[in-house]
Amino acid sequence: SLKNISAQIIDDKINKTVVSASSTEKNIKKDKKNKTDLSTHLGEILAKRASEKKINKVYFDRGGYKYHGRVKALAESLRKNGLSF
Numbered sequence: 001s002l003k004n005i006s007a008q009i010i011d012d013k014i015n016k017t018v019v020s021a022s023s024t025e026k027n028i029k030k031d032k033k034n035k036t037d038l039s040t041h042l043g044e045i046l047a048k049r050a051s052e053k054k055i056n057k058v059y060f061d062r063g064g065y066k067y068h069g070r071v072k073a074l075a076e077s078l079r080k081n082g083l084s085f
Contacts, residue, residue: 003023003035004022004023004024005022005023005035005038005039005042005070005074006020006021006022006023006024006042007020007021007022007042007043007046007074008020008021009046009050009055009058018050018053018055019046019049019050019053019055020046021042021045021046021049022042023038023039023042028041028042028045035070036069036070036073037073038070039070039071039073039074039077040073040074040076040077041077042074042077043073043074043075043076043077043078043080043081044077044081046078047077047078047081047082047083048081050082050083051081051082055083056082056083056084057083057084057085058078058083058084058085059085060075060078060085062075
C-alpha cells in the first residue's frame with residue numbers, strides 16, 4: 001500500500017504461510033522511519049524469522065510491483081541477511 005509493506009514466506013506444497021512480517025506490527029510500527037528504511041528493516045526481521053525456521057532459500061514474487069524502491073530495498077535486505085532466491 002502507500003504507507004505499509006508486508007512480506008510472507010509460503011510453503012506451496014501445503015498452501016500455508018510459514019513466516020510473515022508487516023509494517024503494521026506493533027514492534028515495527030513504533031520505529032518512526034521513512035518507507036524505504038522501513039522496508040529494509042522489515043527484510044531484516046523476515047530473514048531472522050526465516051532463519052529461526054531453518055529457511056534459507058525462497059522464491060521472490062514481487063506480486064506485479066516493479067523491482068525498484070521499497071520492493072528492491074526489501075529484496076536486498078533479505079539477501080544481505082542470509083536468504084537466497
